[in-house]
Amino acid sequence: MRAMVLRAVGDLAAANVGTPAPGPDEVLVRVTNSAICGTDLKIFTGAIPVGYPLIRGHEMSGEVVAEYDGDRLKRGDRVVVDPVLYCGDCFNCRAGQTNLCPNGALVGRDANGGFADYVVVPRTHVFRLPETIDPRTAPAIQVLTTCVHAQRRAPIFPAQSVVVVGLGVTGQLHAQLAKARGAYPVIGITRSAWKRKLAEELGADITLPAGADAIRCVIEATGGRGPDVVIETTGVVRSIADAMTMARLGGTLLLFGITTAAEGALPFYQFYFKELNVMNARAAKGEDFPDSIDLVARGVVKLLPLVTHVMPVSELAPAIDMLKTDIDGRMKIILEHR
Ligand SMILES: [Zn+2]
Ligand SMILES: [Zn+2]
Structure with missing residues (x-):
């Protein structure tokens, strides 16, 4: 062959x-x-x-x-x-x-x-x-399974606010899944204007350019509290730090991006003070395939x-x-x- x-x-x-x-x-x-x-x-x-x-x-x-x-x-x-x-x-x-x-x-x-x-x-x-x-x-269904696996680990209830940091393929999928779960608002953050536009076309309620102003805008858009769930898809330490800073007291941080950094600065006091639920996700399981196939077949995830x-x-x-x-x-x- x-x-x-x-x-x-x-x-x-x-x-x-x-x-x-x-x-x-x-x-x-x-x-x-x-x-x-x-x-x-x-x-x-x-x-x-x-x-x-x-x-x-x-x-x-x-x-x-x-x-x-x-x-x-x-x-x-x-x-x-x-x-x-x-x-x-x-x-x-x-x-x-x-x-x-x-x-x-x-x-x-x-x-x-x-x-x-x-x-x-x-x-x-x-x-x-x-x-x-x-x-x-069809091959992208494998990517979706990793996002489905990750979101299985994070409770998201209708009307909860979700921020997705990074709007590459997995960020776009996470935003669509969060919408499908009834989250509101779903806020996407990325430097790229093109990716922000795509996320909005696929249902994101708000998108913001990455940077110092993003945290302030997110907190404003979530009633001054900060989001219930932050899904970090870049794996960049700085972005993880921002995710910790913007999450609400008692909020959830879903670390999805693959992090290879061995060191870096994170706001550890906020981690403690906010009593954040932190979880990460690796790969996917067999159970994620039928569900992902179904979500695509029904047009829930595009x-x-x-x-x-x-x-x-x-x-x-x-x-x-x-x-x-x-x-x-x-x-x-x-x-x-x-
Ligand atoms: Zn891959
Ligand atoms: Zn084994």
């Missing part, structure tokens, strides 16, 4: 490789669409260390290739892949925390992934897609407006390049496989 193989840091090449053979509890999927995100860029640049050679790609959808007797899968079924592998046997798996499995792996990082004609995954890790879901949006580029998978290298800078008009990049 054809695959985009990462041979070393920054060394990507199209190659012919053996088609993977599914084991007894596995399924062979012909990949039709995949997507890239910051994780792919970090693997490409070596910021996330991996073993070489590696076929990356953890956001993917495709078609089941063979019949699986007595199984729920038929040849030609359209599926989205859950890339979070787990052992099923450890303490965390038995506690239902499969996303935290210490023996776990991510397809496309620790195992060959979706930037290829075919991928093999456990049968438990494919979820059927209804006809109504546009193939150009993915298509987030897809700004559709490119052939052979252009993976230039697509990855596009992630290196924050460009107006670039949100989700979807790759098409033929």
